[in-house]
Amino acid sequence: MNQTIREVKSQKKNQKAKTFQKRWCCFHNQNLKIEKKGDFYTVAFPTLEKKIGVPVVVRPYQQTWLDRIMNGTAKQGTAVLYKKKKKWYVAIPITFEVKRRKETKVMGIDLGLRYIAVASVGTKSLFFKGNPCAFIRRRYAALRRTLGQAKKLHMIRKIGDKESRWMKDMNHKISHQIVRFALANGVGVIRMEDLAGIRKRAASAKEAGRSLHSWAFHQLQTMIAYKTEMSGIRVEWVNPTYTSQTCKCGHREKENRNGIHFTCKKCGYTIHADLNGAINIAKAISGFAAQPSARVTGAPPIGVHLNPMGRGDDTPLNLGVV
Known part of the structure; x- marks a missing residue:
């Protein structure tokens, strides 16, 4: 009998306990x-x-x-x-x-690392700096490293959950302000970029972008999309290719942009680089993205x-x- 009990216990040690879904x-x-x-x-x-x-x-x-x-x-x-x-x-x-708005103004939104989001409609714009968010994310990263050295895995998971909630709250606030800005300026269409390649924009690991490369941009776009749809504003998705390099005169050159500064090498036009990107996104200079409905999963369409x-x-x- 005792031998049998020992054998059963030995087998159970290598078995995972069954869990039941609530x-x-x-x-x-x-x-x-x-x-x-x-x-x-x-x-x-x-x-x-x-x-x-x-x-x-x-x-x-x-x-x-x-x-x-x-x-x-x-x-x-x-x-x-x-x-x-x-x-x-x-x-x-x-x-x-939701009733569609009759306004015809188009607003472009550029997402990036130094500035999380820049919105542009006509001559008006709205900026959301990334530096404050990058500072907080670096603090979370430093805290995780300290906890990792102490092998406090439970606390690391807890910190990660807290950071995720903070990022989500920030995205809610940013998206809410963007929608309010759009409504206040008579916007009928909001255009946003395809997210592919957004992490390639960090020029150096030492800059603030290092702490923002994993920012929940998809989540931010999802929130902007469903909130604008709920307000009767149509959302369109565009190809972001060359939007950061193209001047309003039509000249396109990689050297036009230097960090947050944009200066056309042909006509000398100067503007904030992310604002220039938002303007070009509003114009959809590189055309519309393929299968736009798949760009933001979870964003509820009208009705x-x-x-x-x-x-x-x-x-x-x-x-x-x-």
């Missing part, structure tokens, strides 16, 4: 009802006996979507009830129609479902006492 409750739109009493919102769930109303913690930017569900201008989809870090959440996707119960698609309603 399956949360799903509620179709007819089984979940959103109600408002005064300034408070409740979500009614069916139980074995009856429906019960549970108060939800609603952030200010979520109230608009809940109100639209209740007044019929948005249709709710299948909600998911789940638990995360000892708190219960409900994620509610919605479908709604399809979206989970806007948060700043984008990841902050659902918190169930709890309000």
